[in-house]
Amino acid sequence: DIxxxxxxxxxxxxxxxxxxxxCRASHNIGDRLNWYQQKPGKAPKLLIYAASNLQSGVxxxxxxxxxxxxxxxxxxxxxxEDFASYLCQQSYRSSFGPGTRLDIK
Amino acid sequence: QVQLHESGPGLVKPSGTLxxxxxxxGGSINSSTWWSWVRQPPGKGLEWIGEIYHxxxxxxxxxxxxxxxxxxxxxxxxxxxKVTSVTAADTAVYYCATTPATTKYQNFDCWGxxxxxxxxx
Numbered sequence: 001d002i003x004x005x006x007x008x009x010x011x012x013x014x015x016x017x018x019x020x021x022x023c024r025a026s027h028n029i030g031d032r033l034n035w036y037q038q039k040p041g042k043a044p045k046l047l048i049y050a051a052s053n054l055q056s057g058v059x060x061x062x063x064x065x066x067x068x069x070x071x072x073x074x075x076x077x078x079x080x081e082d083f084a085s086y087l088c089q090q091s092y093r094s095s096f097g098p099g100t101r102l103d104i105k
Numbered sequence: 106q107v108q109l110h111e112s113g114p115g116l117v118k119p120s121g122t123l124x125x126x127x128x129x130x131g132g133s134i135n136s137s138t139w140w141s142w143v144r145q146p147p148g149k150g151l152e153w154i155g156e157i158y159h160x161x162x163x164x165x166x167x168x169x170x171x172x173x174x175x176x177x178x179x180x181x182x183x184x185x186x187k188v189t190s191v192t193a194a195d196t197a198v199y200y201c202a203t204t205p206a207t208t209k210y211q212n213f214d215c216w217g218x219x220x221x222x223x224x225x226x
Contacts (some may be wrong), residue, residue, distance in 0.1 A: 001168055034212045043200055043216035044151065050210055087151065091211035094166065096151040 002027050002090055004097035012105040017078045021100045023071045023088035032091040035064055035073045038099070039084045047086075048073065078102075107132035109201045109217035117195075118223050123188040125202030126216060134182045135159045137206040142175060142186045144197035151208065152197075156204065156211075157184055171195055191224045198222075 003026040013019050024097060031051040036044035046055045048064035057098065061076040075082055083104050088097040113125035127140070134140065141156040155165035157175045165173060171194075174187045188195055198221050202213040 024143070032210045035212075036213075043202075043219050044213070045216075046212055046214045049212040049214075050209065055214065089151075094153040094211055095168075096153070098150050 002029065002093050002095055004088055004090055004095055005102050006086075006088060006097040008080065008100060009098065010101040012096060013078055014105045015078050015080055019075045019078055019102065021073045021086050021102075023066075023073070023097050025069045025071075025090050027091040027092075028068050029090045031067050033064075033066065033071045035062075036087045036089065037082075037084045038087060040047075044074045044087060086102045107138075107203060107215050109203070109215060111199060111201055111217045111220040113220065113222070115220070115222055117191055117222060118226055119192055119224055120190055122226075123186070123195060123222055123224070124184050124190050125186045125201075125220065125222070126198055127185070128181075128183045130182075134177060134179055134184065139164075139204040139206055139211070140153065140175075140177070141202045141204060142173075143200045143202050143213065143216075145200070145215045145219075146194070146197040166187070193224050196222065196224045 005024045007022045035048040038044040052064045057091045063074045085099045085101045087099045108130045110128045118125045139156045142154040154173050157163045172189045177184045198219040200219045201217045203215040204211045
């Protein structure tokens with residue numbers, strides 16, 4: 001199995017901050033990494049696919065990078081609607097990371 | 106835009122069978138799409154269960170402990186999930202989701218609203 005870890009598990013930030021979340025795979029997955037946003041009681045929403053491709057309709061303040069085992073999601077300037085949990089998913093054997101909860105400071 | 110809606114019993118007895126259906130609207134189940142089930146136990150992470158194509162081809166998560174079957178009903182534009190011999194560990198919010206078959210790798214670009222299924226006597 002490919003294990004996914006995320007760091008930090010939670011963080012607090014303010015509107016306008018630049019935030020970076022990291023996802024690490026236990027094996028080389030190339031660019032087979034997706035990022036989702038999930039709000040409480042709601043289904044996840046696809047933000048980034050294949051490591052760095054912005055899903056249609058997603059604001060350009062979201063960006064993804066990385067390959068192999070190390071990946072990052074960056075939000076360039078936090079907006080009030082961005083406070084949520086963020087999850088990575090490796091699509092090599094399809095498993096998800098545990099999530100990063102982003103709270104308002 | 107495709108919309109997905111899960112339905113089925115919200116309570117299943119231990120050792121019983123969990124059966125859910127995902128109705129597809131705004132698009133055809135015969136389109137170039139992989140139709141998936143994903144679940145999320147309360148307070149825990151997401152787990153992909155498996156997927157089906159309109160041809161009937163399926164892929165399942167080999168890490169699952171419970172036996173699962175995903176099927177498709179083209180006449181009703183829906184697909185279904187069956188999990189047999191359920192235990193409390195199968196209690197989760199169950200989502201149906203889609204992956205365009207045209208994408209290079211699996212990603213879930215459309216999701217249902219989710220349905221909580223509780224396994225309890």
